[in-house]
Amino acid sequence: SQQGEEDPQALSIQEGENATMNCSYKTSINNLQWYRQNSGRGLVHLILIRSNEREKHSGRLRVTLDTSKKSSSLLITASRAADTASYFCATVSWYNAGNMLTFGGGTRLMVKP
């Protein structure tokens, strides 16, 4: 089963509005990452938040992490049409062999001009 599950599965907003996506996970993690996937393309890393951090900012992105609730949220402020994409959270667990990213099913964001 998927470690991370995003909510909502799809989100449609107007340009200029804020978009909030949530991610829940099941096991303990070392860090959590958010990736963006444009249609027909590979995933692009957006931001990483470590398990001992509660909030992180990068440009128009704000990520929060609540390890007690095993949840994270990604906020995109002042959205643009170019933000239209699928957004995935990925939890990172360290194993003896190496890191393993476990992805959720993604949130499909559409930003209407």
Added chain:
Amino acid sequence: DTAVSQTPKYLVTQMGNDKSIKCEQNLGHDTMYWYKQDSKKFLKIMFSYNNKELIINETVPNRFSPKSPDKAHLNLHINSLELGDSAVYFCASSQQRYTDTQYFGPGTRLTVL
């Protein structure tokens, strides 16, 4: 100056055939990965190689055999293709096995008829 490249981008084949997908990264990374993204957009790790050594194998059928001739290349060979193998396959790399951020290729869409 593509960082992670995959060939081919599209692959359409008949059930029972054998096919290969190639991946190359020019980032100088030590660790490479194969992921499978199904029709519902769930992304799941299949294999990870570190300096040509297999370090993660996530219960993938024996019909899938990865090969890493050098640390810049990780190929995926699939024998006796089945309908359920239809998916988008992504290659990724990270600087080292315990590095958090992964860089993804553009994906190979495999369709088995």
